[in-house]
Amino acid sequence: AKYFVPTQVKNQFLSELSPVVYIQSGCNTPSQRDAYVQELMKYIPVDSYGACLPNKKLPENMLYPSDGTDSDEFLHFISRYKFALAFENAVCEDYISEKLWRPLAYGLMSDGDWLPNPDSAILISEFESPEKLAHFLRELNNDTARYESYLGHKLDSATLKITNKKLLSALSSRSKENIDWGVNVEQFECYICQRAHIRMK
Template sequence: MRLGWRYCIALAAMVAIWLAVVFLLSDKIMNYDHSKSSDHVELVWWSRDMSWNYDEVRQCGINTCRITNKRHRLPMSRGVLFYGSNMKTGDFPVPRGKQHVWALLHEESPRNTPFVSNDEFLRHFHFTSTFSRFSNMPLTTQYLPSGQALTSKDYHVSFAGKSKWAFRPSASIAFMQSDCDTMSGREDYVKELMKYLTIDSYGSCLRNKDLPESLKNDYLNNLYSPELLRFLSEYKFMIAIENAACPDYITEKFWRPLVMGVIPIYFGSPTIKDWQPNNKSAIFVEDFTHPRGLANYLNELADNQTLYDSYRQHKLNWRNPISNKKLLHNLVTRQYHIGDSSPGASLFDKFECSVCNYVINTARNVMANSRHYNCPLEPVYAHLEDKKMPRNVADWRSMMEVGQCQAKILDEFFRRNSSFHEADFEAELTRRMDRNQCK
């Protein structure tokens, strides 16, 4: 009998406890603020240049993230996104929360934001997407539309077809640039090369020819337009000198001539030979001690069909057009390239999803370093006659030195982890420069 009462008492106590738990849970559910709930990881774009309202939920494979530019969402976010060309030295989200992953997208050379090249700045980022093969989302071959574009003969002109224009010199060379002040000394080199060869220059720099009327409008935003490619494909050579010489910084200047079946005369990335379709796909300025030596070789090459076409095996060798295994692997594995019009294929969409997946799936114990951007602090330029320097190289060297000083100040401010403004940063930069304390 006593045993039966004990069971009844125990059962009644269990029921009472259960009812209490249900009551408490139902009360919490009824009073829960759904406006604060979210099943999505949040990422915040940190840029004053995004003046429009941006707030989207993006599906990234099996993961979902909310991506916004609403700065008041920062406490709820797990990632902060920066666009390199728009970063301001006095505008960073500090104090920085321990949960915050900083992610940098910067496809440009250091001319816009020189402090990015420095390890002192880069080591505050978990995730990067730059031209360097060592970044988390490399953009090394972003300006190559596809492997098929390299091998296609859509714009291919035979050696005989390129040689039929009696009004052009045998070594017909095109140059088309509108950025006339570069770290690589591009315009200085071409100016010297023009002493020995006739070069048709269509851009703002050293212009001596006009594009056809149909191509004059906005050609800079249509660098791969079929009409422009057909027009330039009749040349034998095209000058392809980057605005800065950084490892893996390779733009359309290199890929576009190859797509057309024109031989690039290239200067820029010191790692360029890692990425050319075959062992001999371009003429490299650095292989010649001065422009005169290059000019002599171009004249020889322009009159020798066998030698000329040996540079165009990606068009002519139908059995094995691309022998570079690194390039072939990259074409299969790369996350972004121009010309992809499928949904979610833009550079910013790809970057956002890469960061989304990184934040959710990756342990955050590895930070970026200088290899993630990989640009030398000392400007590298093409060799001129008599070891002359390009006219503006001293200005670019000074700019990179200031960038190095900026990176050191930002490093100290980030480590201090307290808020600062542009006036604070500029005051410290001025103080160090006045006292020669930047180096």
């Protein structure tokens, strides 16, 4: 994988980086993600970049990339971290954005129904408190074999990268109409506009 960083290399980065990264641009969200992260920071080091809880600054060349958070530079930058916190702005059933897929695809760990397999993400909702999550992340950070069990779907040695039957079924049965709008907000907005014009005719 283009952005995959081996665990031994990520462990070397721990001399200069926290094990956890949090990158955000929108503050005061309905999900109250910043309040959660602020509490989490009491129990485990978190490198926080962005407008709301910054304790680190992004490199100058990444402040305003033309392709946003999908730039090669940015993805290589975050892939050095062992864990990435991925929160949505709001908590809505069946809403999935790049905040879920990017960590899964690019070598970091981040709604369970759509994960490739049960061990492809750590779900914050399964922990009673930020303190309990921090304890779990610290344990995982110190146990390479256990940490790498969460990366199995990304490793070349994995025999079956996706074991989630619901996800496999959805991927194989989706119609072209359902994917015409692509994966970007702008494309989705155009798709909605086109569908509205068709209905008005």
